[in-house]
Amino acid sequence: MRFIKFVKMQAAGNDFIVFDNRKKVIKKNYSKLAQGLCRRNFSIGADGILLIESSTTADFKMIIINSDGSQANMCGNGARCAALFAYANKISGKTMKFETGAGIIKAKVNGFKVRITLTEPKDIKLDMNLRIESREIHVSSVNSGVPHAVILSPNIEQVDIASIGRLIRNHTQFTPEGTNVDFIKVIDEHTIKIRTYERGVEAETYACGTGCVAGAIIAGLKKMVKSPVKLVTSGGEKLNVYFSRSKTENLLIPIYGLQLEGKAEVIFEGNIPHAFPSRQNAGLRR
Template identity: 50%
Template sequence: MNITFSKMSGNGNDFIVIDNRDGKYISLYNKNFIEKVCARGLSVGADGVIFIEKSDTVDFKWQFFNSDGSVAEMCGNGARCAARYAFIENIAGKSMAFETLAGIIKAEIMENNEVKTMLTSPHSLELDKKITACGKKYNIHSVNTGVPHAVLVCDNIAETDVFSLGRDIRYNKDFAVNGTNVNFIEVTGENSLKIRTYERGVEGETLACGTGCAASAIVAIKKGLVKGPVHLLTYGGKTLTVYYDDNTVYLQGEGRRIYTAELKEEAYNY
């Protein structure tokens, strides 16, 4: 079976997007397929797979899978890519809404390939939580911006061991049962941060994480470290902007279509 798809990128997070509004690709909703097509060097390679489905209430619905085959409730960068894909393919207009497991996401297509999305309301904010990771004590903050995030303020994130520390915090007993994404931030200005993220489901550092940027901006504002809107320089070298007011969060950044092609059977049957 040849499968038409688009490769999309949102600030360094890349995704395979497949139109499944007719339901013919339901059989692909499995760990084996997702892991294989997301494998870099062996197949297309991606941080996740997005299936676009029909919705009875809004413009469309998505099914989102991390590269390890796990289902994610929400992904900020993926949301922008899905929105721009839907606009390009005439599935939705410039202003749209779509269903995710985290709730209804609203999006607006901007200029220069950028998309502004209104995320679901953040919840479960907890500041100054003491935990032990990699044998040391840390003061950490957490909030759910569609998926759970932990935020650690650092003096120099370039010298931070994101993989080891991120992995230990991700599986820390304080964040059981489902674990957490882990963000490391450095304040660089009155309304700017640098950020690096260890992503649950990818199980490593990614070039950007949209919901992680939202979580980090919220924590930094609540801690009085920055003022909004907050511009976050991601590990991939691109900037995401977070607007936060009255528990409403908007995330703006790129959603580029890199190419459209066909997945051959050899891409996922090996």
């Protein structure tokens, strides 16, 4: 029986199953593979899978499949895991660039700490009033690689993320794709506490890299924080976001030069049967 090697990695509590797929060992059924492998308690368990593939324009290409089988354009913590994986496996040097669905991402590895430079933010909207059941919620939004809705929440510890997050994620304002949802509490001008309901995982996650960037962008636009910003995540890990502000108050790109930094690490390595991706329900049921 042939086997496919994988590496289980995590960054700020976001965990991923990573495959070196440059030789196209996994040819299809990415969605079923992710659904099968990411089921916690029944399989390896993860927020998603990362496929490292060949690129003609960069050091490699990163494909992200969420635990529900959907494909994501970008994942900040996944990108940091991919960068560490690429360096450890001699796919790239300590500095690199790689393809994502959101565009080219640059990264630099320094020990277990990885800093990535993201694409410029877009689709910025501040202070929308959304009707959620019987009340109005003030929401801002930005695409920091993937779409995010950001809500200022002074009582962030008491927020029912599963309920409110799901309602905002599926709100008509964000159709048809939906959005990730970030609840932030500004502690001081360099510190934010954040909780995220993640699209594709459909639950609160320990951290979301692009969510941390989105939270820093919105708080920065409101002049509540200054770079660098430390984001304290649900899992207790801390991520740093760096940015520059436009001196001319450029409305197209008021904040630019976005970077995300934090630790990433390998948890364990293993192998799955080569036939796993093609089995019914990704091999979960015999």
